[in-house]
Amino acid sequence: MRIVVCVKYVPDAAGGRRFADELTVDRDDVDGLLSELDEYAVEQALQIAEDADDAEVTVLTVGPEDAKDALRKALSMGADKAVHVEDEDLHGTDVMGTSLVLAKAVEHVGYDLVICGMASTDGEMGVLPALLSERLGVAQVTLLSEVSVEDGTVKGRRDGDTASEQLEASLPAVVSVTDQSGEARYPSFKGIMAAKKKPVESLDLDDLDIEADAVGLEGAWTKVDEAAERPARTAGTIVKDEDEGGKQLAEFLAGQKFV
Amino acid sequence: MAEVLVYVDHVEGAVRKPTLELLTLARRIGEPVAVALGAGAADTAAALAEHGATRVLTAEATEFTEYLVVPKADALQAAYEAVAPAAVLVPSSSEGKEIAARLAVRIKSGIITDAVDLEVGVEGPVATQSAFAASFTTKSRITQGTPVITVKPNSAAVEAAPAAGAVEALAVSFSDAATGTKVTARTPRESTGRPELTEAAIVVSGGRGVNGAENFAIIEALADSLGAAVGASRAAVDAGWYPHANQVGQTGKSVSPQLYIAAGISGAIQHRAGMQTSKTIVAINKDAEAPVFDLVDYGVVGDLFEVVPQLTEEVNTRKG
Numbered sequence: 128m129r130i131v132v133c134v135k136y137v138p139d140a141a142g143g144r145r146f147a148d149e150l151t152v153d154r155d156d157v158d159g160l161l162s163e164l165d166e167y168a169v170e171q172a173l174q175i176a177e178d179a180d181d182a183e184v185t186v187l188t189v190g191p192e193d194a195k196d197a198l199r200k201a202l203s204m205g206a207d208k209a210v211h212v213e214d215e216d217l218h219g220t221d222v223m224g225t226s227l228v229l230a231k232a233v234e235h236v237g238y239d240l241v242i243c244g245m246a247s248t249d250g251e252m253g254v255l256p257a258l259l260s261e262r263l264g265v266a267q268v269t270l271l272s273e274v275s276v277e278d279g280t281v282k283g284r285r286d287g288d289t290a291s292e293q294l295e296a297s298l299p300a301v302v303s304v305t306d307q308s309g310e311a312r313y314p315s316f317k318g319i320m321a322a323k324k325k326p327v328e329s330l331d332l333d334d335l336d337i338e339a340d341a342v343g344l345e346g347a348w349t350k351v352d353e354a355a356e357r358p359a360r361t362a363g364t365i366v367k368d369e370d371e372g373g374k375q376l377a378e379f380l381a382g383q384k385f386v
Numbered sequence: 387m388a389e390v391l392v393y394v395d396h397v398e399g400a401v402r403k404p405t406l407e408l409l410t411l412a413r414r415i416g417e418p419v420a421v422a423l424g425a426g427a428a429d430t431a432a433a434l435a436e437h438g439a440t441r442v443l444t445a446e447a448t449e450f451t452e453y454l455v456v457p458k459a460d461a462l463q464a465a466y467e468a469v470a471p472a473a474v475l476v477p478s479s480s481e482g483k484e485i486a487a488r489l490a491v492r493i494k495s496g497i498i499t500d501a502v503d504l505e506v507g508v509e510g511p512v513a514t515q516s517a518f519a520a521s522f523t524t525k526s527r528i529t530q531g532t533p534v535i536t537v538k539p540n541s542a543a544v545e546a547a548p549a550a551g552a553v554e555a556l557a558v559s560f561s562d563a564a565t566g567t568k569v570t571a572r573t574p575r576e577s578t579g580r581p582e583l584t585e586a587a588i589v590v591s592g593g594r595g596v597n598g599a600e601n602f603a604i605i606e607a608l609a610d611s612l613g614a615a616v617g618a619s620r621a622a623v624d625a626g627w628y629p630h631a632n633q634v635g636q637t638g639k640s641v642s643p644q645l646y647i648a649a650g651i652s653g654a655i656q657h658r659a660g661m662q663t664s665k666t667i668v669a670i671n672k673d674a675e676a677p678v679f680d681l682v683d684y685g686v687v688g689d690l691f692e693v694v695p696q697l698t699e700e701v702n703t704r705k706g
C-alpha cells in the first residue's frame with residue numbers, strides 16, 4: 128500500500144505571525160515548523176503502515192526551501208521517503224492552486240491512500256482534502272477522529288456538528304484526521320539519525336506539467352486587499368478575590384445588562 | 387436584480403440560525419435563493435421566506451444521508467447551473483466548507499472560507515476574515531468565477547424580511563463520485579437543553595483549573611443561571627472531563643458571543659483563536675500572570691471554586 132501524507136510547513140503560532148508586504152503570509156521572517164495538525168496525519172499513516180503487510184509512507188509538501196524542515200521531522204517520526212515541490216513561481220499560491228499542485232504531485236508519486244491534517248494552522252481553511260479528493264476523483268473520507276484500513280477499505284469516525292458518523296470507502300481515497308485521532312509520536316534519536324539518510328525528491332512545476340500562470344500570486348483566484356492588526360483590547364478591570372470576587376463580577380455583569 | 391444562492395443548514399426541516407444570518411448578508415448582494423436538501427427540505431420554506439428567500443429549491447433523496455458530502459455538492463452545482471447566481475453563500479460548518487470547496491473547483495471559482503462579514507464592492511462581494519488566531523482582520527475578494535463564500539455563525543443579525551419563498555423542486559443527477567463514501571451509521575448528538583455553543587449569546591467555559599469531570603457541574607450551574615452554553619478548553623477535553631463537541635478554539639468551535647466567561651483557562655493562543663472576537667470577555671483564574679487577563683474586560687484573580695459558586699448564587703438572587 129502506497130500512503131502519501133500531505134504536510135505543510137507553517138509559521139510558528141508562538142512567533143508573531145504576520146503578513147508580508149504583498150499581503151501573503153510572511154514565511155521569510157518568521158520561524159516555521161511542521162504544522163502540528165499534520166503530525167496527527169503522519170502518526171495515523173505510520174500506524175496504518177505498521178498494521179499493513181507491505182506499506183510505504185511518503186511525505187509530501189508544497190512550500191519554500193525551508194519546508195524541508197517539515198519533511199525531515201516527518202521522516203524522523205518514521206516516514207520512508209519525502210517529496211518536496213518547490214518552485215519560485217509557487218509564491219503566493221492560494222488553496223485552489225495548492226490543491227492542483229498536490230493532486231499532480233500525488234499522482235506523480237503514486238498512491239493508494241492520501242492522508243492530510245484537518246487544517247493548516249496558518250490558513251486554517253480545512254478544505255484542501257475535499258479539493259484533493261475532487262481533483263483526483265477518489266473518495267473523500269475526512270475529519271476522522273478514528274481511522275483504520277483493512278482489505279482495501281478505509282473506515283473511520285467523523286464527529287460532526289449534529290451527529291457522529293461511521294464512514295467507509297474503498298481505496299484509493301483521501302483521508303483527513305483530526306487532533307482527536309491520537310497523540311503523535313516524538314522522533315526518537317534513532318529516528319532522527321535515520322532520517323538524514325532517507326531520500327528527499329525535489330520537484331518543480333515543469334516536472335509536474337503545471338503552467339506557471341496556474342499558480343502563484345498571479346494565478347490565485349482570490350485576492351487579499353487589506354490586512355490590519357486587530358487593535359489590542361483595551362485593558363480591563365482586574366480585581367483580586369478577597370471573598371467578594373463573585374459578587375463584584377455579578378455587579379459588573381449586571382452593569383453590562385447580562386443579568 | 388441578481389440572485390444569490392444560499393445553502394441551507396437544517397435538521398429535519400428546522401433551519402439553523404447561521405443560515406438565517408446568511409440571508410441577511412445575501413440580501414446585501416442580491417435576491418436570496420435558498421437551496422435545502424434532504425429529509426424535511428420543504429419544511430424549511432416558511433422560515434426562509436420570513437427572512438428573505440424569494441425561492442426555495444428543494445431536493446430530497448436518500449443519497450444525501452447515505453453518502454458523505456459529494457451528493458450535496460452535486461445538488462448545489464445543479465442549483466448553481468439552474469440559477470446562474472451572482473454569488474454562492476454557505477454556512478461555515480466543516481461540511482459546508484467541503485461542499486463549497488467542491489463546488490468552487492467544479493465551476494472554476496475562487497473560494498473564501500470563514501468570512502465574518504460581507505459587503506458589496508465594485509468588483510464583487512468583499513469578505514472580512516480573521517487571521518492568525520484572530521490577531522489580524524483581512525478584506526478579500528474573489529477574482530475568478532462566481533464568488534463562493536462560507537460564512538461563520540454570528541456574522542450578522544437575523545432580520546425578518548418577508549419574501550415569497552416559493553418552493554421549487556430541484557432536479558439533481560448524481561455524479562459517479564456521489565456514492566464513494568458510505569455513511570454506515572449515524573449517532574445524533576444528544577441535546578443538553580442548553581443553547582448551541584456557536585449560536586449562544588453567552589458562553590461559560592472551563593479549563594484545566596476545573597480539575598475533574600464532576601467539577602464541571604459548577605460551570606454548568608453558572609451557565610444555567612445565565613442561560614448560557616458551556617464550553618471547555620482542549621486541556622479539559624483531553625482530560626476527558628467534557629465532550630469534544632464543546633471545545634472552544636482552533637481545533638474546536640469558534641465562538642463570538644456577547645459575553646464569554648473563562649474559568650480556569652490560561653488563554654493559550656489556540657484557545658484565543660476560538661473566542662477572541664467575543665464582545666465582552668471575563669476570566670476567573672488564580673494566576674494573576676495568566677495571559678487570558680490580557681484579553682479581559684473584567685478579570686477576577688482567585689480560586690474558581692470560590693468565585694464561580696458565589697457568582698452563580700448572586701446571579702440567581704438578582705434574577706429573583
Ligand SMILES: Cc1cc2nc3c(=O)[nH]c(=O)nc-3n(C[C@H](O)[C@H](O)[C@H](O)COP(=O)(O)OP(=O)(O)OC[C@H]3O[C@@H](n4cnc5c(N)ncnc54)[C@H](O)[C@@H]3O)c2cc1C
Nearest residue numbers: 593594595619620621635636637638650651652656672690
Ligand atoms: C495544534 C493545536 C491546536 C489546539 N487547539 C486548541 C483548541 O481548540 N482549544 C483549546 O482550548 N486549546 C487548544 N490547544 C491547546 C492549547 O495550546 C492549550 O494547551 C490549552 O488551551 C490549555 O488549556 P487550559 O487553559 O485549560 O489549561 P492550562 O494552560 O493548564 O491553564 C489552566 C489555568 O487554570 C488556572 N487554574 C488552576 N486551578 C485554578 C483554580 N482553582 N481557580 C482558578 N484558576 C485555576 C491556572 O492558573 C491556569 O492558568 C491546541 C494546541 C495545539 C498545539
Ligand SMILES: Nc1ncnc2c1ncn2[C@@H]1O[C@H](COP(=O)(O)O)[C@@H](O)[C@H]1O
Nearest residue numbers: 133134189243244246247252253254255
Ligand atoms: N502546501 C501544502 N503542502 C502539503 N500539504 C498541504 C499544504 N497545504 C495544505 N496541505 C494539507 O491540507 C490540509 C488542510 O489544509 P487547509 O485546507 O489549507 O487548511 C493540511 O493539514 C495538509 O495536510
